[in-house]
Amino acid sequence: MKPRSQSFIIYVLLFTAIIAMVYFTVNQQNAKVVDIPINQLAADIREGKVKSITEDDSRLQITYKNNDQKSSTKDPNTPLITQLIDLGVTPDDLAVEDISVDIKLPGSFLGIISILSYILPFIILIALFWFIFRQAQGSNTAALSFGKSKARMFTGDHPTVTFEDVAGVEEAKEELQEIVEFLREPQKFIALGARIPKGVLLVGAPGTGKTLMAKAVSGEAGVPFFSISGSEFVEMFVGVGASRVRDLFEQAKRHSPSIVFVDEIDAVGRHRGAGLGGSHDEREQTLNQLLVEMDGFDTDTNVIIIAATNRPDILDPALLRPGRFDRRVTLDRPDIKGREEILEVHVKGKPIAPDVDLADIARSTPGFVGADLENLVNEAAILAARRNKRIIERPEFMESIERVIAGPERKSRLINPSEKRIIAYHEAGHAVVINALPEADNVQKVSIISRGEAGGYTIAFPEEDRMLKSRKQIMSDMITLLGGRAAEEIVFNDITSGASNDLERATKLARTMVMRLGMSDALGPMVYGKKEELVFLGREISEQRDYSEHIAEQIDTAIQELVQNAYQKAKDILNQYRTELDKVAEKLLEVESITAAQFFEIFPTPVEKTGGIPQIAV
Known part of the structure; x- marks a missing residue:
């Protein structure tokens, strides 16, 4: 019961x-x-x-x-x-x-009624106590199964996810196709003396589709699939996690060939012997049992372990050696082609307007992962339903991009006219600087409508995806960030707190250039400072100084010079294009949001942006 x-x-x-x-x-x-x-x-x-x-x-x-x-x-x-x-x-x-x-x-x-009126309460109380004791007995039984695995088993008879449902990670699918073939036809590999990898570690940023990929492998192979989270192994009582690991592998061996998927394995597989105040004995015993099960004396079982994490740097080295997780599959952020394929997967079954160009949407979403794109399509569908439309049109997709990046609009936020004017010039400053710098991205939209915590925003996207960033491009990012503060000082001869986030990001970029990327002329191509983190806490809490006080002084000076030079260049650009700055700000005060086409009508792209000699060196 x-x-x-x-x-x-x-x-x-x-x-x-x-x-x-x-x-x-x-x-x-x-x-x-x-x-x-x-x-x-x-x-x-x-x-x-x-x-x-x-x-x-x-x-x-x-x-x-x-x-x-x-x-x-x-x-x-x-x-x-x-x-x-x-x-x-x-x-x-x-x-x-x-x-x-x-x-x-x-x-x-009547005699029976009279008798029951006396004895019925006692019968009910006896029955009540019987149920209570029975329930207590059931709790004792549950306590005996405390060390059993909580993995959920899915059969491969009716797969819900296959490789067709996973897009944008073609290389990862090719790597995992070998696992599928081995589970389907193991004799083909055994005849050649090949040993299939016992463990596959899926590595990637959050939202890139690691869990979805593991489900697709199970769906393609058609074998039992055991799914469990790394946190479900660890309990307060010592030995419970190790018991659950043993029980999980026993179940997997009984149903072999099978797949065991451990999501967020960093919860149990962190580096041993590290952490604040010593190690966690229960977690370490669980990890030790996992290591033994993955590479013990019993090496002939057709059980493949697939694990997912976005922090491979904190995993124990014994877990990553060959014989355990001897194959690492990286799921990168998708490129423009991958984003288009992912969008095609998520728009299946949804009424999309014929004028919606998924390639254009993919071009407008650099850096988005699969989860972001799924959320984007869902937000567009919600907006279309809210507007009583029968199909999802392009405006809903464009609006959903902004919602994912900056949050929903806050039209009810009351802003007085003077602050609104400051915000307009602030965002116009960002946009004008972006359009004037040859290495900067292209302006897509400028708005002074509040979204999230921002009073306004300027969206700029690159023409194509980039893996590397040059020194000039990073400097152009710094100049762009400081364009809003520079516009406030030039126009109002005063500065506000609205640029606090811009200043923080610009300073961080300058520090990264000096200390991590070796882009400082004074300090040369060297890395300064070694990051230290508590593995048990999983976050960086300090930085070891491997340089002298004299070098620290030079680092501070170099960072200050980079930020000051970027700020001065932003002011030079805005002084040069002051007329365009005023026009963009006035247009923003009039319509609140301007598109790329409206912006370029006011401020056509300068010659140096389109390939000529830049007038302002970066």
């Missing part, structure tokens, strides 16, 4: 017991009638006070002429009339007063 059904029965029994007790108490209270001896009844009859008598077995219910109710008891073996005559009542007394005497025949049903 399910716990919910048991709880329902207990509540019903409690409710019934309460009703029975209340009913019994009320009846008892109603039964509190004055009881008189039978000789008193005989005296009252002689005096002519009695109106009627009702005989119910040995009980007498007496009604007086003044409507009083009293009761009495007679000898059950002697008739009532005989007893009254023996007590001095004459037949004339009964006849003259015309006393009604009713005799009720004994009924078995």
Whole structure:
């Protein structure tokens, strides 16, 4: 019986017991009638006070002429009339007063009701205690299965996900196709003496489709698939995690060939012997058991382990060596072609307008992963439904891109005219600097409508995806970030707190250039500072200084110079294109949002942006 059904029965029994007790108490209270001896009844009859008598077995219910109710008891073996005559009542007394005497025949049903009214509460209480003890016994049984694996098993008879449902990661699919072939035809590999990788580690940024890829491998292979999260192994009690690992592999071996998928394996596979205040014994015992199961004496089982993580750098080296996870499959952020393929997968079954160009949407979403694109399509569908449309059109897709990047619009946010003017010039400053720099991206939209925590935003996308960034491109990013602050100073001769995030990002870029990328002329091509992190906490908490105080001074000076030079160049650009800056800001104050076409009508792309000699060196 399910716990919910048991709880329902207990509540019903409690409710019934309460009703029975209340009913019994009320009846008892109603039964509190004055009881008189039978000789008193005989005296009252002689005096002519009695109106009627009702005989119910040995009980007498007496009604007086003044409507009083009293009761009495007679000898059950002697008739009532005989007893009254023996007590001095004459037949004339009964006849003259015309006393009604009713005799009720004994009924078995009323007797049963009377008995049940006494014993039913006790029966219900006994049943209640029985259910409670039974439930406690079930809890003890659950305690015995505490060390059992919580993995969920899926059969491969009716796959819900295949390789056709995974797009944008063609190289990863090719790598995993070997696993599928081995599970389908293991003899082909065994005949050549080949050993299939025992473990496959899926590595990639969050949302790139690691879990989806593991499900696709299971669907393609058509074998049992055991899915579990790394956090489900670790419990408060020592030894439980190791027991669950043993039970998981026993189940997988019984159903071999099979696949075991461990999601977020970094929860249990972190580097041993590290962490704040020592290591976690339970987690380490679980990891040790996992290592033994993956490469123990039993090496002939057709069980393949697939694990997923976005932090391979914190995994224990013993877990990554050949013989355990001896193949690493990286799922990168998709390129423009991959994003288009992913969008095609997610728009299946959705009514899309004919003018929607998925290639254009893919071009407008650099850096988006599969989860972002799925969310984008879903947001577009929600917007179309909210606008009472029957198909999803291009405006909904463009709006959903902005929602994913910056959050929903906050049109209800009240901004006074002076602040609105500052925000307009701030965003116009970003846009003008972006359009003037040859290495910067292309402006797509400028808006002063608040989204999320931002008062306004400027969106710029590159013409094509890039894997590498040059020094000039990073410098152009810094100049672009500082364009809003520079516009405020030039136009209003004052600065505001609106550029706080821009300043933080620009400073971080400068520090990265100096300390990580070796892009400082003064300090040369060297990396300064070694990052340290607590593996158990999984985050960076300090940086080891492997340089002197003199070098630290030079680092601070180099960072300051980079930021100051970028800020000065942003001001030079805005002074040069002050007319365009004013026009863009006025247009923003008029319509609040301008598209790329409207922006380029006001400020055509300069010659240096399209390939000429740049007037401002970066």
